[in-house]
Amino acid sequence: EDKVVQxxxxxVVHEGDTVTLNCSxxxxxxRSLLWYKQExxxxxxxxxxxSSGIEKKSGRLSSILDKKELSSILxxxxxxxxxxxxxxxxxEAPPGTYKYIFGTGTRLKVLA
Amino acid sequence: NAGVTQTPKFQVLKTGQSxxxxxxxDMNHNSMYWYRQxxxxxxxxxxxxxxxxxxxxxxxxxxxxxxxxxxREFSLRLESAAPSQTSVYFCASRLAYNEQxxxxxxxxxxx
Numbered sequence: 001e002d003k004v005v006q007x008x009x010x011x012v013v014h015e016g017d018t019v020t021l022n023c024s025x026x027x028x029x030x031r032s033l034l035w036y037k038q039e040x041x042x043x044x045x046x047x048x049x050x051s052s053g054i055e056k057k058s059g060r061l062s063s064i065l066d067k068k069e070l071s072s073i074l075x076x077x078x079x080x081x082x083x084x085x086x087x088x089x090x091x092e093a094p095p096g097t098y099k100y101i102f103g104t105g106t107r108l109k110v111l112a
Numbered sequence: 113n114a115g116v117t118q119t120p121k122f123q124v125l126k127t128g129q130s131x132x133x134x135x136x137x138d139m140n141h142n143s144m145y146w147y148r149q150x151x152x153x154x155x156x157x158x159x160x161x162x163x164x165x166x167x168x169x170x171x172x173x174x175x176x177x178x179x180x181x182x183x184r185e186f187s188l189r190l191e192s193a194a195p196s197q198t199s200v201y202f203c204a205s206r207l208a209y210n211e212q213x214x215x216x217x218x219x220x221x222x223x
Contacts, residue, residue, distance in 0.1 A: 031209070032209065034211055034212075041216050041217055042202060042214035042215060042216050042217055043155070043202075043214050044214075045211040045212070045213070048210075048211055088154065088155065090155075090212075092209075097162070097168075098143045098160065098162045098206065099157060099160060099170065100145075100157070100212065101157075101171075102147075102154045102155040102156070103154055104152060104153060104154035105154050
């Protein structure tokens with residue numbers, strides 16, 4: 001059965017800290033992995049990683065795909081209180097079906 | 113561009129009542145999705161429509177029906193609401209193999 005597992009489930013850090021969030025997956029014929037940030041309402045898109053694009057960066061956020069380990073990490077450097085949110089990982093499964101399987105998310109709280 | 117819109121934003125139902133959640137997108141996306149989100153459960157796919165005229169079940173379709181009315185609109189119907197269907201419902205859309213865009217959500221409570 002295809003599945004996506006995120007860790008840790010929750011995390012509390014202080015402003016300025018660096019955090020690493022993990023996503024591991026078991027899917028047949030991997031095509032893409034997405035990261036989303038969810039504050040109070042709808043998830044907003046951060047990154048898409050594919051076989052041809054295994055590393056993405058935007059400002060203080062970066063993400064890497066490890067196809068050998070079937071996992072991805074999301075790094076946030078110099079965290080700010082505005083980074084407090086649930087971070088969701090999703091993997092397309094099976095390829096070509098247009099369906100995504102979401103992990104349960106990591107709840108990040110950044111203290112001032 | 114309004115993106116993905118959902119109505120209503122909030123709804124309270126009694127057990128056994130029916131209702132339809134509406135979703136529309138103005139981005140000319142082919143695929144549309146309905147998810148529910150419960151505490152500690154992440155987003156679970158209820159139904160999706162890969163293209164106009166097609167619908168398929170997701171992980172948790174029991175108790176729900178959908179209609180892809182046209183390319184823009186995808187509705188979710190609860191025929192006989194149950195307390196287990198208390199949740200936040202998100203609609204999403206997607207163009208080909210790009211990212212999904214989500215609507216603002218509908219918070220549904222079934223008493």
